[in-house]
Amino acid sequence: MDIYALSGRLLRLLEAERAHTLTVWALSLGLGPHYRPPANPALRQQLFGLDFPNPVGLAAGFDKNATVPDAMLGMGFGFVETGTVTPRAQAGNPRPRIFRLPEDGAVINRLGFNNKGLAPYKERLLKRRNRPGIVGANIGANKDSENRIADYFTAFEALNGCADYFTVNVSSPNTPGLRGLQEPEMLRELLHGLSNRRAKLPHKPPILLKIAPDLDRDGRQEVANVASDSAIDGLIVSNTTIGGRKTLESPHRGEQGGLSGKPLFALSTEVLSDMYHLTDGKLPLIGVGGIATGEDAYRKIRAGASLVQLYTAMTFAGPQLIPALIGDLATLLDRDGFANIRDAVGADHRH
Numbered sequence: 506m507d508i509y510a511l512s513g514r515l516l517r518l519l520e521a522e523r524a525h526t527l528t529v530w531a532l533s534l535g536l537g538p539h540y541r542p543p544a545n546p547a548l549r550q551q552l553f554g555l556d557f558p559n560p561v562g563l564a565a566g567f568d569k570n571a572t573v574p575d576a577m578l579g580m581g582f583g584f585v586e587t588g589t590v591t592p593r594a595q596a597g598n599p600r601p602r603i604f605r606l607p608e609d610g611a612v613i614n615r616l617g618f619n620n621k622g623l624a625p626y627k628e629r630l631l632k633r634r635n636r637p638g639i640v641g642a643n644i645g646a647n648k649d650s651e652n653r654i655a656d657y658f659t660a661f662e663a664l665n666g667c668a669d670y671f672t673v674n675v676s677s678p679n680t681p682g683l684r685g686l687q688e689p690e691m692l693r694e695l696l697h698g699l700s701n702r703r704a705k706l707p708h709k710p711p712i713l714l715k716i717a718p719d720l721d722r723d724g725r726q727e728v729a730n731v732a733s734d735s736a737i738d739g740l741i742v743s744n745t746t747i748g749g750r751k752t753l754e755s756p757h758r759g760e761q762g763g764l765s766g767k768p769l770f771a772l773s774t775e776v777l778s779d780m781y782h783l784t785d786g787k788l789p790l791i792g793v794g795g796i797a798t799g800e801d802a803y804r805k806i807r808a809g810a811s812l813v814q815l816y817t818a819m820t821f822a823g824p825q826l827i828p829a830l831i832g833d834l835a836t837l838l839d840r841d842g843f844a845n846i847r848d849a850v851g852a853d854h855r856h
Contacts, residue, residue, distance in 0.1 A: 517821075521603040521612070529568065532576040540581040540828045547838050547845050548583075548831070552789055552811055553711035553738050555639050555669055559583035559831050560846055561802065564793050564814035565643035565672065565715075569620045571629040578638040581827040586814065587626070588643030589674050592659045594622035595647055598679060602762070605820065606755035610797065611769070612817045614745070615762030617679045618645050623663050630667035642668035643715070648680050654695050661699055666708045673699065673737075676717035676744035678763045684717055689727045696735035711738035716780075718743035718773045718794060725776065729783035739789040741814070742777040745769065766817040770795025774808050778853070781809025786851050797822065799833025806834075807852045 516524040531537065542548075548559040562584040563577050571587040578585055597619025604613045620626070630642070644660035646653035661671060673695065675686035686695060696714065703709050714737055716728055732740060745763025753768060773794025781790060792810030796802050797818035805813050819826055843849040 517605070517607075520601065521605050522600060525567075525603070529572055532573040535576070537573075537576045537580060538824045539579045540824075542581050542828060542831050545835050547835055547843070550811070550845065550847050553670055555584075555711070557583045557639060557812065559834075560806070560810075560812045561827065561831055561834070562586060562791070562812055562814040564816040565589055565641075565674065566614075566616075567816050567819075571626045571640075571642075574630075574640045575633060575636060575638065578640075580824045581831060584639035584641065584669075584812070586641040586643050586672060587630075587668075588620070588641075588672070589618050589645040589677070590620050590623060590626045590642065590660060590664075591618050591645050591647045592623050592650075592656050592663075593647050595619060595649075604755075604757040604760045604762075606753060606757050606766070607821065608754040609758075609766065609768055610818070610821060611753065611755070611764055611766030612820060613757060613760045613762045613764050615679045615760070617648065618677065623660060627664055627667055630664065634667065639669045641670040641672055641713075643672040643674050645674045645677065646680070646683065646686075653683070653686065654691070654698065657695060658698055658702060661712075662702060662706075665703075665706055665710065668710060670711040670713060670738075671699075672713045672715050672741055674715045674744070676715050678717070678719075678745060678747045687716065687720065687724065687728060689731055692728065692731045693735065696731060696737055700736040713737065713739045713741050713791065715741040716743055716776075718746045718769065718776050719748060720776065722779075725779050726783055729780060729788075732788060733784055737788075739791065739811075740780055740784075741791040741793055742780050742810075743769075743773045743794050746772060748772075765794070767795050767797060770797075770801060774805060777805060777810055778808040781851055781854060786854070796830075797826075799830045799837060802830060802834050803837045803849070806846060806849050809851045809854065811847070811850050
């Protein structure tokens, strides 16, 4: 057993949030593993004007305050998404608020956008600005904000030039009322407002929208319509779910919050496939939810994802998961005769 597998076992003996805090602290000291995947043309692609060395990214939530993006890139991730950050610092919901469900390969969290606010987040991103690697900023609204849409405008304008892309997070279930921003009128105001502000700035980063997996068919159609009409660059499908409890085995299954991990895979992949169809495959998608193997990532890609993200699986499998997953994904592409990942995107819709 290597040192990272051993440390992972020890960390899982601690309360979940304490273990996470300790992990980020250790990574900030340079104690994380370093893995540079072999250059593989089959995994490389250009998207949003960015050059992704591989399609496997770290989902938002791990590095809320942009403390360790370079450490995570050093584990082999093709890109890293930091945040969610809100304009003002906020404590989030009362603890405990993260629950491991090892029997189910899942996590339930009700963190509530706990973060230190824009100022320290921006300072860290500015310090790494000339370093290699794609780092995104996931932005949100403060819980007590009088104008949540304005919070997104504030964060976007403050961080412009600091991140390679922006993710607009309107789909966390842990800020009451936030998912209401997915309603057509509110969403149109938000996305058009961001697009208009971007048009006036010298630096025009990609803007992505992260949606909930709990949207019904009409809701998905409405989001697809607004997204296609708003000049944003892509969708991230999906955030955590407030459903999916009936099949869980863990004693924590009744905890409130967003469910992530293996139980989310089928639902998030169904929504991903649906959004690919509803946008006619013209809007790039990032598939998130329940990815734990190369086969999982490949299924997301065939369903319509150009890129994928994960977080929860790493909680259980450790950092060695990343090189294994990237290697398996390359093998699967080769097995099916795809010269490049672009050729596999949406392949299931062509049969």
